Amino acid sequence: MTSSSSSKNSARRGIAIGAAVAAAAVLLGVVSYTATKPGETRTAVSADAPAAEVSADPQAGVYPELAKLARRDPEDSLAQGRADAPVVLIEYADFKCGYCGKFARDTEPALVKKYVDDGTLRIEWRNFPIFGKESEAAARAAWAAGQQGRFWQFHAAAYADDAKEKGFGxxxxxxxAEEAGVEDIARFSRDAGSEAAAKAVKKDQEEAYQLGATSTPSFLVNGRPIAGAQPAETFTTAIEAAAKTAKAGE
Incomplete structure (x- = not known):
C-alpha cells in the first residue's frame, strides 16, 4: 500500500468515526469527572458527584463506529481477556491520574474476576498521557514492561496507593519494573527509551484525541462511552447490556 493510499484510508476511517465523536465527546467531556489536575490531591470521585446514566437498554448510548476501535490483537501485551470476547472495554488512562488509580484499585479487579475470567470481557489499555513528561515516561515504561509480559503487574504497581505521589522519574x-517482576531491567530501559515505545504511546494518544476524550479515565464498552471512575454498577450495566446484544447477534 502506498503512503497516499494509507493516508486516504486513515482519512476515511476518521470520517466514519466522526459521526459518533460529537456524541461521545459530550459524554467524555461534559459528563466526565474531571481528571486529577497537576497539584491537586484528590484521588477519588466525590460522594456527591452524579454517576453517569448508563441504561440497561443494549442499544442506548452505543455507537457502532466506536466499537471498531477495539483492536482484538491476540499479541497485544497491554490487553487481557480473550481476543474474541463478546465485549471489549477500552480504557484511555494516565498513570498520574488519581481517578485512573481509583478505577484500577476499586473497580477493575472485580470486573476481571467476574467477566474477564469467564470469557465475556476483554480489557484493552490505551496510554493517554496528558499530565506532562512524567506521564509520558510512565506510559513508555508501561509499554516496555509489556514487551516482557509484565504490563499488568507494572500497572498494578504504578497504581498502588500513594504510588503516583512518589513520581515517575x-x-x-x-x-x-522490578516490583512488577520485569526480568531484564537493562532491556526494559532500552525499550522504554526506544522509538517503538514513542510510536506506540503516540498511536494510543492520537486515538483518544480523535475520539474526543479530554480527561482520564475515559472508556468505551463495545462503542458505549463512559467517562470517569464511575461506580462499579455503571460498568456492570454496560458490560451486561453489551453481552446481551452480542449474544442476540450470534
Whole structure:
C-alpha cells in the first residue's frame, strides 16, 4: 500500500468515526469527572458527584463506529481477556491520574474476576498521557514492561496507593519494573527509551484525541462511552447490556 493510499484510508476511517465523536465527546467531556489536575490531591470521585446514566437498554448510548476501535490483537501485551470476547472495554488512562488509580484499585479487579475470567470481557489499555513528561515516561515504561509480559503487574504497581505521589522519574520507573517482576531491567530501559515505545504511546494518544476524550479515565464498552471512575454498577450495566446484544447477534 502506498503512503497516499494509507493516508486516504486513515482519512476515511476518521470520517466514519466522526459521526459518533460529537456524541461521545459530550459524554467524555461534559459528563466526565474531571481528571486529577497537576497539584491537586484528590484521588477519588466525590460522594456527591452524579454517576453517569448508563441504561440497561443494549442499544442506548452505543455507537457502532466506536466499537471498531477495539483492536482484538491476540499479541497485544497491554490487553487481557480473550481476543474474541463478546465485549471489549477500552480504557484511555494516565498513570498520574488519581481517578485512573481509583478505577484500577476499586473497580477493575472485580470486573476481571467476574467477566474477564469467564470469557465475556476483554480489557484493552490505551496510554493517554496528558499530565506532562512524567506521564509520558510512565506510559513508555508501561509499554516496555509489556514487551516482557509484565504490563499488568507494572500497572498494578504504578497504581498502588500513594504510588503516583512518589513520581515517575527514571529510578522510580526501574523500581516499579522490578516490583512488577520485569526480568531484564537493562532491556526494559532500552525499550522504554526506544522509538517503538514513542510510536506506540503516540498511536494510543492520537486515538483518544480523535475520539474526543479530554480527561482520564475515559472508556468505551463495545462503542458505549463512559467517562470517569464511575461506580462499579455503571460498568456492570454496560458490560451486561453489551453481552446481551452480542449474544442476540450470534
Amino acid at each position: 527514571d529510578a522510580r520507573l526501574k523500581a516499579l
